[in-house]
Amino acid sequence: MTLTADRSTPGADRVPAPRPRSGRRLTALGLFWIVTRLTAVVGILLSGQNAWQEVAGYQHWADTMLTGTFPTADTTWQYPPGSALIMLLPYLSPLGTYVQIFILMTVVVDGLVTLALIRTGPATRPLAPAWIWTAGIPVLFGLPYTRYDIFPTACAVLALLLVHRRPTAAGVIAGTGISLKAWPALLLIAAPGRTWRSALAVAAGVCLTAAALLHNALGFLTSQAGRGVEYESVGGSLLLAARHLGYTGHIEKRYGSYEIVGPHVAAVADASLAASALAACWLIRWRRRTRGSAAPAADAALTATLLFVVTSRVISPQYLIWLLGLVAVCAASRTTTQRPVIVLVLACLPLTALEFPIFVNQALAGQAPVIAILLLRNLLLVTAALWSCHRLRTHPGPPSR
Template sequence: MPGTTRGRAGLLATWSATRLVLLLCVLGVLVLPGPDVTTDVSVIYRGWYEVLRHGAFPLGDVTWQYPPAAALAVVAPGALPFLGYATAFFVLALLADLAVLCLLLRAGRGPGRSAGGAWVWTTGAAVLGPTLYARYDVMVTAVAVAALLAAARHPRAAGVLAGLGALLKVWPALLLVGVARRRTWGAAGLTVAVLTSVSALAAPGALAFLTSQRDRGTEIESLGALVFHLARRFGWSGRVLLRYGSVEFLGPYVDVVSAAALAVSGAALGWLLLWRLRARALAPHAVADAAFTAVLLLTTTSRVISPQYLVWLVGLGAVCRCFRQSAMRWPVGLVLAAAAATVLEFPVFFADVVASDPLGVALLLVRDGLLAAASLSAARRLWRATVPPAPEAPAPRRPAAAGLSPAGRGGRPATDR
């Protein structure tokens, strides 16, 4: 139809224009204020690549905190040696971005579907800025989007993709929270078992990621970090330090706040378990809503909220918006607003965030406040849309009048017993 064709042409034009700008940013042609976001690729990822290509995990590097399949994303640029490592990585990230768009465009066709998902991805991922192409999270998100969209018609394929995603960066395991099919769970479990075994045999240290982050503190962009940003204004004696590849608070009471964050994340997992026990059979749109809600809750309550985490949320939110019946329209909108705030706090005004200056703290209050509001709204909407209300208790029976049976009040006389 002409309107649909024009709409798709406008979408593709918007995607192309915004991605050209992002490529120019990561290639250094355009420069945003703040730190260079591409150093993770050109320095850290490249260093891991040199170790991994020789058949070992970079266990001596404290910044390596990832499941074994993450090695696939790190070594993949080696397939394009003529481009150089960093440029090849950016090209692969662009292709993953394009794959997400194609999946969403296809999913948005047909009755009950919407092109809104493709628009959410096109705009939401773009406003995150060059971080989209300077981390391997866009590749993980492509796998997660494919898994969610396959869940209804191809349950085994969905399980394989979810298992692969979990071994790329753990969080895609939450995609299964709304899936009831045993074939999907079985395929996911088998994929994890096989890939983990192969990785462990190929190189030692495949499971080191399970304990690599136990000593982490509170990252300065997290919700809990707002306590210390404000406390610094009143003489708190802690400090900011680069640890485990992110900037964290260290000092008095940091362990308390970190433990509290873990407790809140545990409570969120408990709520998800309760919801799953109470929810009725879930339609495809509800499975997507559940995955988005689960990842949103665990991201918001985490000790670490890195800018690239928003890539996950935008991708899952885009899947939700492919379904007209999705209950996540408002939470997804809040996540898009949080994405716009994220590019301001990193990289543009990151120095203000590190220094706990008023501008930096205000940006974090806005971004983390939007994520918290989105989490509460998503949880409430998911529960109301999928959990049947408790049955009403029957009204108590009124006692019969003295000396009369029900039949004795205008009916047959009660017989003596």
């Protein structure tokens, strides 16, 4: 399957033949990828269980699935039925432990994303999208290789690279991503009708098949509904900072994350839900307004995802993996409206890494310097979301053909 597209889509203006020195640049990219990935994996494996305890949790859930049911009475279970595809896959390998195979799977998927981005770079800077992804991932240390999120992110990246040239195939890939984690549904905001239909059909098919094979397929919805305000979210970080002004709330581990517990939390949670609803209304209005034009699917997906992230009650560090994949796809198009937003998102990566994993204990203790880092990161995310909306609204796509 060829990842090429017309001039208005990511990868449309990729270089048809090698340019001078392109071989050396590609070699440099490849060497950087190998060194950083090898360093990350070795570091994870040598650090012990603290580095891969999330993967051990996936193994526990996979063991439960082998008994014929998704996890029950487990408030940390928050994954759609398609997640069984990923979590059970390591057991198909006769070699290595579950943890080792899972980490190997993430590295392989990382490599596939890199190769796809190499093939779709713009003519002026053909390796820029691949460099954004390749250099951005190690900034988050071992996180991308010990979390599930790289799999739906890969689906999102591949779907967006194909959406205008192979809309049905893009929908199949997007639907797979939706069945793994719900957020890739945001990709469909500017997708063609064939992409919509195939994505929903695949997502529904995967989920129904999993539901037929395993009990409690919709149990994840209960845990999602019960989540509170995580301290890393926009609202949560403000409450955390307010502790230095006399606020009496504290942090507790609930639903698999560290949430703020105390006065005004319910109001902040309600405000987050209201903001999400307003963001959805804005996106719907924008889409109606641009009907009849070739809306930039990658740009719209980045805007929608940023709005979802900043209005969510939870901002986990792995959400930055989603955003990194989307900005890399946006960079693959010379007509993208999101260049300033790409810079802001990339600036959020080191700030996120400082808060987690480097100073996570200090953050949980509410120490002022780390709270300042978290507030700055969230300010950049909010700025990126608003700027993304502005750029998307004021730079409409060309008329559809």
